[in-house]
Amino acid sequence: MTGSETAATGPRLVDVLVVGGGQAGLAAGYYLRRVRADFVILDAQERPGGAWQHAWPSLRLFSPAQYSSLPGRMMPSPTAGGYPSAADTVNYLTDYEQRYDLPVLRPANVRAVRRNEQRLVVETGTGVWHARVVISATGTWWRPYIPYYPGIGDFQGRQLHTADYHGPEPFHGKDVLIVGGANSAAQILAEVSTVARTTWVTLRPPRLLPDEVDGRALFELATRRHRATLTGQNVSGVGDLGDIVAVPPVRQARDRGVLKAEPMFTRITHQGVAWSDGTTRACDVILWCTGFRPSLGHLAPLRLRGPDGLIPTEGTRALGEPRLHLLGYGDWTGPASATLIGASRTARDAVTEITQQVRAFGRER
Known part of the structure; x- marks a missing residue:
């Protein structure tokens, strides 16, 4: 029906x-x-x-x-x-x-x-x-979730979220700042970096899972951890392995040397972002892969x-x-x-x- x-x-x-x-x-x-x-x-x-x-x-x-x-x-x-x-x-x-x-x-x-x-x-x-x-x-x-940072309303370029992303075509030749340390950020970075100049920023250094580990192992780990929690035991979680599944496009980006993350900025400027040490980075687009x-x-x-x-x-x-x-x-x-x-x-x-x-x-x- x-x-x-x-x-x-x-x-x-x-x-x-x-x-x-x-x-x-x-x-x-x-x-x-x-x-x-x-x-x-x-x-x-x-x-x-x-x-x-x-x-x-x-x-x-x-x-x-x-x-x-x-x-x-x-x-x-x-x-x-x-x-x-x-x-x-x-x-x-x-x-x-x-x-x-x-x-x-x-x-x-x-x-x-x-x-x-x-x-x-x-x-x-x-x-x-x-x-x-x-x-x-x-x-x-x-x-979609976008965290607040000082100056977020002042940026004169485009701000998008993962939910707004439909492919790399609009970013040809642009400077794109990709924010987020999980799978969506890594997959989008792998793609956008083929047509644009990219900067990757994350709260903590991103960690790729071993190439042989995929969703099967992650699900079993999550299940074991959940069962252990119910009985008051401690079991290693998914995060102990890493954060990002190395699907083929991500592996290719890794091999191209693209998966290098900068620490998180502290504020957003009219032209881009700035860090606490005074370093700035101009960009045309901020792409929030923040969940x-x-x-x-x-x-x-x-x-x-x-x-x-x-x-x-x-x-x-x-x-x-x-x-x-x-x-x-x-x-x-x-x-x-x-x-x-x-x-x-x-x-x-x-x-x-x-x-x-x-x-x-x-x-x-």
Whole structure:
């Protein structure tokens, strides 16, 4: 049942409502379908593919296709070889949604989730839904984060974020300052440096993972660390290996001598940036590869956020509202849950708990 949100013309009742039709929402849908749940997925996008349809074309996953798959359906290996691209991932998610006939309604812009005595009330642009349980799986792409630095409003060049980057073409012959020490920064630097003069600045010296380490090892490390934390043990984390996966374009940039980072500047000037020792660097573009924050605005009426801006959870269930589960936002909602394979495993555990919740609600009627 895939179609337009106009199908929901008035209040609708459903046992489980999933907000977000990207990888985490689809993984939840797969398991909900298996237990024959009464559910719907509301997705704000015009087309399938989640945030991947907005990523830059050369973006690559950090793992081979067989380790980047949702439950029940292996991602096909790219015909050109190597790790899957953003376009490969969009095609896979589109096929996945259709193959399992997941009940996705789009475009469905969820504005707010509120409490009432019996159900959670989900307000959208064209109607209201009432659900026993809500799964929020909106991800982070819609909340790009740019840190504040003195003078940030004075810069006369262009300032962009990873979310605005669509390829190197606009930067030919320009001086580009790339900010950030993680994978997106390294991949974008590798590409932009082929057409522009680049400077890379990071808070701490970036560390490439060994060439043989990719997303498979990172996921297993994250899982072991999560399990150890639950039992009060200490286990080495992903950060002990390094920060950046050496996918082929990054290796090529390394071999060209491009992956040399400067320490973080202290202020921004009209023409560029400046360091505390008085050194300055002029640039045409500042490209902030500084990450994202969870997109949780629709949950604001529930007043669940803690001092760190996150919603305290036990597993995926919100401590302050047990009818709400959160999927795919990062380690705080499950080990590596912002990855394809991590979202799958977290969704399985969440649906197991949700199924029990829905049955309990039914007995209480």
